[in-house]
Amino acid sequence: MIEAGSLIRSLSGRHAARNFHTFVINEIGRSIISGSFPVGSVLASDAVMMETYGVSRTVLREALKTLEAKGLVEARPKVGTRVSPKSRWNFFDSQVLAWHYHAPADPTFYNNLFAVRAALERPAAEGAARHRTAEDVRIMKYWLHQAATAGDSVEQFGLACLEVHSQIAESSQNTLLRGVVAVVELLLALALTRHSDTVSEYCEARIGALEQLVRAIEAGHVEGAREHLTASLELDHQRILDGI
Structure with a gap:
């Protein structure tokens, strides 16, 4: 690991x-x-x-x-x-997943990754909306701020977004759903290094989607959390699969 x-x-x-x-x-x-x-x-x-x-x-x-x-x-x-x-192969191993970043682009594999991510992260977002604490929300907002102030640092932006997703999984109170974090990291890395000419637009849209997701979780809106999580998924999916 x-x-x-x-x-x-x-x-x-x-x-x-x-x-x-x-x-x-x-x-x-x-x-x-x-x-x-x-x-x-x-x-x-x-x-x-x-x-x-x-x-x-x-x-x-x-x-x-x-x-x-x-x-x-x-x-x-x-x-x-x-x-x-x-x-x-143990595809849920974080190293095995990370090594796929260096492999030739494979649309079928990417689609499978998104299917797995949706299956794990949607219930995580719903669980977070049900069980979040004030401290959970504080941590999510802190990392949202870090992402918003990352400037041109792809690394800082990506790590901050990953922390938001990690805290959502943690807040769900279902430890098994933390397995989605490695999948999210690989997809984030792919999205951030695709189409370098539009990465700033992608980052802006990504922050907007995460802000809406965190607001829904903070308000305890389960369906809203699911909808905004789905929108975030679609944003990444379109960016990674576009042009392959």
Whole structure:
């Protein structure tokens, strides 16, 4: 797992300090998700990968175990480490989702992501309208302000929006709905890096949609929260799918 917001932070070129274990995981994971290492292919030998990534056998083995736990690879005696079928991949893993940002655009996958997001975030918004506290609303408004004052910083804007969505899920009092945050982060990252010439217009519309959503939650309007959440979804959906 990775910390929420890591993908959006990387949009500005800012990465966490290099860790050899996570470096190898990211390199191999992105290669699998992007198709550079196709499903069914056998990865190079330990010796070759150790030289390629500049790591020890211990680091490599631990990285492969992590990828196996995510369902991306499987180790077979006398065969080696093979890339698993997509049906075995853990698509709800935050790293697996983040690696899709670097993969070729796939409208079918994006549509599936939006379907999952709607299935989780609509009940989260409804639950937030029922169970929100004054502190929940204060936090949402704080992050809305941060988004509105982000200026040209795509990173600051994206992180602030993500915090609003995270607090909505938290306010629903259904911990299972927090699983939507990783999906929202990937879709936010995609939306913020599509059509760079209109990103400021998108950000303005995004803030407006979130403000209406938070107002409905604060007022306890369940149906209104659902409607404004749907409008926010449609805004992202149109932007990401447009022109693909």
